[in-house]
Amino acid sequence: MVPAQQLEVVTRAAHYFAHHFSEQIELEVVADSIGVSAEWLDLCFDHCRGKTPFQTLQHIRLSRLFEGIAAQPQTTLDQQVQRCGLASVMAANRLFEELFGIGLAPFRRVCRRAEADRLLRQRSC
Numbered sequence: 001m002v003p004a005q006q007l008e009v010v011t012r013a014a015h016y017f018a019h020h021f022s023e024q025i026e027l028e029v030v031a032d033s034i035g036v037s038a039e040w041l042d043l044c045f046d047h048c049r050g051k052t053p054f055q056t057l058q059h060i061r062l063s064r065l066f067e068g069i070a071a072q073p074q075t076t077l078d079q080q081v082q083r084c085g086l087a088s089v090m091a092a093n094r095l096f097e098e099l100f101g102i103g104l105a106p107f108r109r110v111c112r113r114a115e116a117d118r119l120l121r122q123r124s125c
Contacts, residue, residue: 010048021064061085
């Protein structure tokens with residue numbers, strides 16, 4: 001069982017990530033902002049989630065990228081990737097494909113088609 005204190009640290013850090021995902025984030029800054037050491041933060045993530053804080057941050061960024069492309073498929077991938085605090089389209093594409101099973105360009109094409117279909121249905125009504 002995970003101690004409640006460790007879970008609280010992870011929850012607070014994840015909240016920080018969710019609000020600052022587009023920024024460059026340093027583990028020490030996150031740890032300081034929630035009043036723990038970087039080592040303790042890392043240990044809490046390992047015990048509670050089985051992954052590092054950085055892996056959790058990347059997952060949040062990729063999820064926001066997914067949401068951003070789905071909501072605004074006409075925006076360039078470079079703009080979407082930058083908004084999410086990811087390093088490059090090429091690096092983001094590899095991670096995105098690992099997580100979601102589809103590359104950025106094919107996913108954006110699907111989202112564009114869905115958007116076009118929605119617009120067509122709205123005009124037909």
